Amino acid sequence: MEGKIAMKSSEGEWQLTKIPGVTFKVLRAGAEKGAGTFLIRMSATCAYPAHVHPGGEEVWVVEGSMRVGGDRMSAGDYLYTPPGGAHDAESEEGCTFLVSLPEPVRVIER
Numbered sequence: 001m002e003g004k005i006a007m008k009s010s011e012g013e014w015q016l017t018k019i020p021g022v023t024f025k026v027l028r029a030g031a032e033k034g035a036g037t038f039l040i041r042m043s044a045t046c047a048y049p050a051h052v053h054p055g056g057e058e059v060w061v062v063e064g065s066m067r068v069g070g071d072r073m074s075a076g077d078y079l080y081t082p083p084g085g086a087h088d089a090e091s092e093e094g095c096t097f098l099v100s101l102p103e104p105v106r107v108i109e110r
Contacts, residue, residue, distance in 0.1 A: 014041065021046035027098075034104025040097050042066060047090040055103030057081040064095030073097075 005028050012025045021043035030036035035055070039062070042048070059068065059079045066073050069087030073079060081087065086108065 019046075019048055022048060030102065032104055035101050037098070037100045040099055042089070042091040042095050042097075044094040045090075045092060046094070048088060050086060050088040050108040051105045052084065052086040052108060053081050053101070053103070053105055054083060055101065056083040056085065057105075058100040060098045062096040062098060064091060064093050066091040066095045066097065 007027055012027070014023045014025050016023055023041045025039040026036060027039060028037040042064075057080070059073070059081075061073045061075050061077050063075050065075070066089055068079055068081075068089045071079055
């Protein structure tokens, strides 16, 4: 099937981000750098700064727990942020989550 992507859990490389304690694995790259579907790992006591989702965002927590804006999420929880939505994120215990981003996020400068 043309365009099909299948990836085993042992495939792909975890990559560092500019945010200490946050790594990611590309599952499907989007048209723009930073867009696509990713697995994200946040280490314990990790925080991701406030950012905007120009194209929206879908998140599904695989393991651990996190806070996304005002929403507390645990393994199995899902969150949709509509286009233009903004929030920060943090994880006290650490977590892994799947995220789908139609467009790259934009960190809000302080």
